[in-house]
Amino acid sequence: MNTYIEVDPGIELYVEDSGxxxxxxxxxxxTFTTEVFSEQVKHFSKTRRTIVIDPRSHGRSTMTVHGNDYVTHGTDLQKVLKQLNVINPTLVGWSFGCLTVWEYIRQFGTGDIKSLVLIDMPPKSLSLHEDQDWVEGPLDDMAAAYTNYLRNLKGQRDFISAYATGVMVQRELKQEELTWIVEQSLKTPYYIAANLFSSGLFSDYRVEASESSATVPTLYVVAEHWAVTATPYINKLAPKASVEVLGGHLMFWEHSEKFNEMVEWFLKRII
Structure with missing residues (x-):
């Protein structure tokens, strides 16, 4: 079932609900969409109710100049789950989607969450202690991305293209694959992408990451290029969480079978 959920007057989120x-x-x-999870939908909908969401100003959801931050995205998620009568879900966030999950926890707690899967995102994006903390990247690099790229359509296209080839996957992308990835992002206008980028970079959900993992079964899946830094960081911040390492930032797309097996193994352990 494909549907639209109104989260604010005139603002609808596109949702796919199957299984x-x-x-x-x-x-x-x-800036990415439900489409990146196509292999997960095929797999998990065979045995579970599987829901994928285009967040506000992503994909087929309403494009709006209002609420393009992760505080609002957390509220939006709660409204979608409530309207769909979703009870005791496993929440799976990828990249900045993890911020939506942690913001949901900040606002609404963990009482109605069965488990968490957090894909390749530190709970605090920036740090002055880059040699010790798991971060999105050096402060100067992140500032340059915001200043030099997310100011027009070409800049956004160049930024996502470079990120896709350099960080997201480990093999050489076919031209049609790269085009598809970039087009996913460009469904979000560059001026909205800039808002989301800054909101994400200035977020700090270390408290939520730590406290939620103490009470809710939690799996982190981190990219191989982060593993040396991310694994000890997570083990210290969230010692009860499980940590798996796989591929690049888009590992659930490039290595979908291995990723799905990891998640299945995790979910079966907590039944």
């Missing part, structure tokens, strides 16, 4: 059983909810990252 039946224990619910699992996928939230894509910065």
């Amino acid at each position: 039946s059983g224990d619910p699992i909810v996928f939230i894509p990252g910065f």
Whole structure:
């Protein structure tokens, strides 16, 4: 079932809802859409109620100049789950989608969450202690991305293209694959992408990441290029969480079978 959920007057989120059983909810990252989770939908909808969401100003959801921040995205998620009568879900966030999950926890707690899967995102994006903390990247690099790229359509296209080839996947992308990835992002206008980028970079959800993992079964899946830094960081911040390492930033797309097996193994452990 494909549907639209109104989260504010005139603002609708596109949602795909398929399968039946224990619910699992996928939230894509910065400017990306439900389509990146196509292999997860095929797999998990066979045994679970599987929901994927285009966040506000992403994909087929309403483009709006209002609420393009992760505080609002967390509220939006709660409204979608409530309207769909989703009870005790596993929440799966990828990249900045993890911020939506942590913001949901900040606002509404963990009492109605069965488990968490957090894909390749530190709970605090920036740090002055880059040699010790897991971060999105050096402060100067992130500032340059915002200043030099997310100021026009070409800049956004160049930024996502470079990120896709350099960070998201480990193999050489076919031209049609790269075009598809970039087009996913460009569905969000560059001036909205800039708002989301800055909101994400200035977020700090270390408290939520730490406290939620103490009470809710939590799996982190991190990219191989982060593993040396990310694994000890997570083990210290969220010692009860499980950590798996796989591929690049888009590992659930490039290595979908391995990723799905990891998540299945995690979910079966907590039944």
